[in-house]
Amino acid sequence: MTKVCIVGSADSLIGKGLGEKIDNHEIIVRINQPEISGFEKDAGSRITHSFISPWQIIGWTPGGNICAICSAKDKNRQVREESIIREDCFNRLKLENTGTIVLQSYPKGLNYDFHGFYKEINHLIDSNINFSFIEPFNGMKKWRKRGFARVPTNGTLAIEHYRKVYGNVNIAGFGDSSKGRHDEFYHYWDTKKEKSLSTNPHDINTDIIWLKKLHDKHKIRILELDESNNTI
Numbered sequence: 001m002t003k004v005c006i007v008g009s010a011d012s013l014i015g016k017g018l019g020e021k022i023d024n025h026e027i028i029v030r031i032n033q034p035e036i037s038g039f040e041k042d043a044g045s046r047i048t049h050s051f052i053s054p055w056q057i058i059g060w061t062p063g064g065n066i067c068a069i070c071s072a073k074d075k076n077r078q079v080r081e082e083s084i085i086r087e088d089c090f091n092r093l094k095l096e097n098t099g100t101i102v103l104q105s106y107p108k109g110l111n112y113d114f115h116g117f118y119k120e121i122n123h124l125i126d127s128n129i130n131f132s133f134i135e136p137f138n139g140m141k142k143w144r145k146r147g148f149a150r151v152p153t154n155g156t157l158a159i160e161h162y163r164k165v166y167g168n169v170n171i172a173g174f175g176d177s178s179k180g181r182h183d184e185f186y187h188y189w190d191t192k193k194e195k196s197l198s199t200n201p202h203d204i205n206t207d208i209i210w211l212k213k214l215h216d217k218h219k220i221r222i223l224e225l226d227e228s229n230n231t232i
Helices: 019-023 114-120 140-145 154-166 204-216
Strands: 004-007 027-031 049-052 093-095 101-103 169-172 220-222
Touching: 004 154, 027 154, 049 154, 154 169, 154 204, 204 220
Parallel strands: 004 027, 004 169, 027 049, 049 101, 169 220
Antiparallel strands: 093 101
């Protein structure tokens, strides 16, 4: 059985020392732009796949996981008509040859031609892969039945996909704040907690409740879960 670990960016990883356990998986999935250097003891050091929203691609090349085309920002390019490139996250995924997955969406307000970018990496695309079943907005009826009032996070959607493909998967970095606060999401690398990223349009608490339910049903395994009091 393939050992899979999906690693989130929550500061529930801090002080858990899960780095070696995370790295001891065959597939290690990370979300968006995780900082790894300096956090290896708690967050691990390896990446085999990354789910990345397209507006976060520009200029990001840690570990060489993103091809050079992604980081090229041409000021002379014009934003395409929104209707041409309007595809919600997870509607189509592009598989880059180093194992990086890029999500297509519309970069509203960004001066970058993503439509041209996808055309340029067409030779890297596996057209046989269709992940539209985990596209969040069209699937909101299903998620509302699960108790979600807002869109699930990309991390939760990635977990949903990998557990369906591989069965029971391990996850880490999707827990409550290590400081005990539940009103904000904190990355494990954040230094100024008061400047943390807002959780909108997500409700992190709902995602955590759902993931704990999956853990209790043995659908996934939360590596940093404290079984004595059911806290992450």
